[in-house]
Amino acid sequence: MSCDNGSLSLQTFLPYRLSALSNRVSQSLASKYSKQFGISVQEWRIVAVLGESKSLSAVSITNRIAMDKVAVSRAVKKLLSKELVIKYVADGDNRRYDLQLSEKGIALYQQLVPIALSYEQKIMAQLSDSEQQQIFSFLNKLDAIEL
Amino acid sequence: MSCDNGSLSLQTFLPYRLSALSNRVSQSLASKYSKQFGISVQEWRIVAVLGESKSLSAVSITNRIAMDKVAVSRAVKKLLSKELVIKYVADGDNRRYDLQLSEKGIALYQQLVPIALSYEQKIMAQLSDSEQQQIFSFLNKLDAIEL
């Protein structure tokens, strides 16, 4: 569907379309998170990743999700002030802090997961079966390539 | 491929994956544009849209691409200072400015189009034929839905 004839229209330019869609989705999710739970997308991502695995340092978080350490540091600071996570010096390394969800954080996580999943379902429901099957394989391939 | 069992992993959460991919693509393009041409992605988008249609007001630009009028205003200001576009009061409406590419802007546009297209090709080449066929239909469907 993209054009191959030396001319360019943003409407058929994959990077633009990808960015426009992703921004729309992100912003709609961001406003949901913010209105209902008072947290940002970054904060939610950290909560999500901590919800999956009991205890992580900032660096391990950076390795799991697409956030650099500065962003993690700032988001964690906010999560701490909201008492959604707790932080303690790691065993055997005084530079590192291990983070885990607090009681309050776990409660938030458990509230948020079904909302996030049903949101995703709403999107997926718009796609044909074959599209649903291909979308993650597509994302995986693209994640693997050098840009 | 996403999970349907009430648990959530960011790695299989469509909004997250979409955002991560789109950011990666955007950033790599942004650095290309910036290094080679000294312009931002927003500026490039405006150049692209002006390259397609001779003359547009700021509002028409916002209607065509996913940029709000503040972003357009600021990007246009930079393009003017770089002398890539020219601006003149519109016929019959003294509030409106019509914008078009300058000679220099056209030259930039003509340089950039093939680069952008070959970049897109590099991405598309990673996808199977059926994926290439489905990707824009997929994007179109998602653009159409309410979030």
Place this chain on the structure above:
DNA sequence: CTAATATGGTTGCAATTGAAACTAATAATA
């Protein structure tokens, strides 16, 4: 014709982001 409303575009200010510099602690090297 005048008052109210709407539209095109810009500006100001606060919040967010990015990049580099920084502190503190660990690991590696000699």
Place this chain on the structure above:
DNA sequence: TATTATTAGTTTCAATTGCAACCATATTAG
């Protein structure tokens, strides 16, 4: 054991963004 190099995380400062208020012109309604 000193010395250097890495690593974890934070801070700082400038640039970018987002939102609301703003000016100027156009349009509409009374």
